[in-house]
Amino acid sequence: MYRRIKEIRRAVGLNQIEFAKRLGLSQSTLAMIEVGRRSFGDKHVKLICSEFHVNEKWLRTGAGEMFVTTCYDREFIDVFEQLRPETQKLLVTIAKELLETQAKLLQKK
Missing domain, CATH: 1.10.1220 (Arc Repressor Mutant)
Known part of the structure; x- marks a missing residue:
């Protein structure tokens, strides 16, 4: 899942500092998450999905489309x-x- 977070960040065109700020994280924490050295909980999954309109199933499993569309x-x-x-x-x-x-x-x- 950590690789998909980096993929989301790149897809929305944000650097680590900007992306982390939107999630209420430090840049160093996000960097550790992106390389799999730090885990993150359901709270952050929900926040990422809400903030960036990400498909939760895709984030958790890789199945489906990255973004939810209307x-x-x-x-x-x-x-x-x-x-x-x-x-x-x-x-x-x-x-x-x-x-x-x-x-x-x-x-x-």
């Missing part, structure tokens, strides 16, 4: 890939701003 994922990716790089960058910025706005609105409820 009916909208493929459509969004198809549209995104047709955009020019500068437009893709703008769309990512807008999406991040929407997430921040959504979080603020949800806090008010």
Whole structure:
């Protein structure tokens, strides 16, 4: 399983420091996990799956697809890939701003 964690990290384009921070781990702890020198529990499996939309069965066993997808994922990716790089960058910025706005609105409820 430890090799799959490294595979996830690379697939999402994060270095060890960034990936570890998102999981609440130190970079050295993550490095030890990735080489199989340190184990991790169900809590971290669930966190990885939630944070990065990873298929838990794949993470635990290697069976199936790495990422969980919804009916909208493929459509969004198809549209995104047709955009020019500068437009893709703008769309990512807008999406991040929407997430921040959504979080603020949800806090008010």
